[in-house]
Amino acid sequence: MNTWFNTLLVLVLALNLFALGTSRLVTMIKIVSLQGLLLGLMPLLIEDHLAVTSALASILAIFLKGMIIPSMLLRAIRDVHIKREIEPLIGLLPSMLLGALVTGFALLFASSLPLAEGDTPPLLVPASLATIFCGFILLTMRLKAITQVMGYLVLENGIYIFGLLLVEAMPLVVELGVLLDLFVAIFVVCIMVNHINKTFSSLDTRLLTSLKE
């Protein structure tokens, strides 16, 4: 069971780098949705005795992160006719390298963290940290509104991985609440993306600078 789990984590880490290295928005949405799908599978693998509630939560996560949210995002970019992130703040290759760097850093850093005794999968905490860092890179180094949202999703995925350690602490209500909030957040963001595009004829967030001192 642990080998499968580790394989999934490695895949998630690889998807981070892919997401950093692509400029095509459709590809990026697909990568992020695949990542969400893999994350949804993880609780099914990690627990020896699967409770009905956590199975329910993970099926919902697969459904939401792997299907509904990506389809909302795909619709949003189809409506605004945008295909690529043309000019990221730092290039695609440098951001991939930066992503690899933070992944390596997370692996090194996690070994010095005081982790709980017991059978914590060794890759889990570093994978979570690396995914959070990659989400931050996407959030800050991309200029299109929609790519920044993708960064937020990757960040959220990273936190979700950490949450796998604490399934007992998160009652079903809370897990459902977190997922529902994520769904509504993306829904609101898609509406905003549409408005930004209508008003500014672009999704370039550099245009959103009229409010400042």
Added chain:
Amino acid sequence: MTLALLAVPLVAALLALAIPSNRWRPWLIPVAAGLHFGMTLITVFAGQPKFPTAWISLDPAGQLVLLLISTLYLVTSFYMTGYLRYHAQRQNRVFVSCLLCLLGTMTLITWARHLGIMWVAIETTALCTGPLIFFNKTPQSIEATWKYLLIGFVGIALALLGTLFLAYSSLHAGLEPTLALDELLLHAPQLSKPWLHSAFVLMLVGYGTKMGLAPMHTWKPDAYGAAPGAVGTLLAGGVTSCAFLCILRIYQICCASGDFAFISPMLIFMGLLSMAVAGVFMVGQQDYKRMLAYSSVEHMGILILGLGLGAPALFATLLHLINNGLTKGVLFLSAGNIHRSFGSTRSTVVRGALHRLPVSAGLFLAGFLAITGSPPFGPFISEFSILKAGFESGHFVASGLFLLFLLVIFIGMGATVLQVVQGQEPEDAPRTAYREGVLTIAPPLLLLGLVLVMGVYIPEPVKVLLQNAAVFLEVRP
């Protein structure tokens, strides 16, 4: 009662979606707010505090914040109907519905004694307020909403990570991982220190973003500048107070684990930094609504500073929470009136408001005097008590800086406010169809009255409530 308190706003929000009339729909807000306020009074004052379940119950700190938001919301709700009547041509279905949802989620935050539920509720407030800021649908409001949402989401995501770290600190200590506040407080001394400390930092940054502490405050001037005045009131007095309550929760856990010495310098630093940043941007500020946003940053800083001073300043800090919320209401509502009449928020355009809008401009001026800590208003008492606690507990540098920043802010804010209210109205000053009416005048007037009462004599029940909350938070390891 608990269930009704949570359900009334949410049912009203659904009703708002169903009511077809744009003209009558806004009246749902005062109706729901009135019911909510009545039930709040019964829950807070009449009965013994009830603890229905371990996860959802009202402790003294929650009671205090619940009373504040319910009062503020009720008063603002009447203003809101006046505002929406003035903008009758705009579709307000989503606006009203989100506004009512906001009341429900803020109530949930005050009741939540499970940090996961609290997190979900505060994330939902962000989702409800997004459409509220967006109401005017101008390019500025789109920009402000986008920044608010994105910065807010990232901040809250960090708070979630902090929450998980907190649960992990109990797992690491060999306990059953939990996020229920009661259990965390019970086992606080055993919690793993490194994880608890990082959880504190992440939650301070995360919920601090929601409060608008510097340097995570950048969304605040934009959002408050673009949002309608009444929404500004609910953000500056309601949502920020709820975020402060979230910080109070982790503060309480850290105190119970004997880590006050670790968190105190951080809180004091963040508080003073927020005040300094607010001071810098308030001096020479030409937009009076943005100025109010920086004033909010300042007062969030004061609250965090007060928290950092620890038990001696706790009563004053909680008192300041109430005073700040009420006074912000006076300021935002009266500024909203001035904005509506002149159609501008620039102090270069808006001058001589006392001539055109004597009551609103008078209220704005009085609100300014109150918020900057002039007697006889409430904030004077609370700010003075925080200062006193600071000197008495030996934080001389922090207290000195506190005093200095207050002075700078008084001068900076005064310059802008006086420019707006005094002088001659320019010949070419824009004029809209707005006239002062009961619905837009009485609410800020009432709030000013409350601020004055809080300054002259704190009513006994409120005082008891404050004392209970201070004692409740004052945990010793």
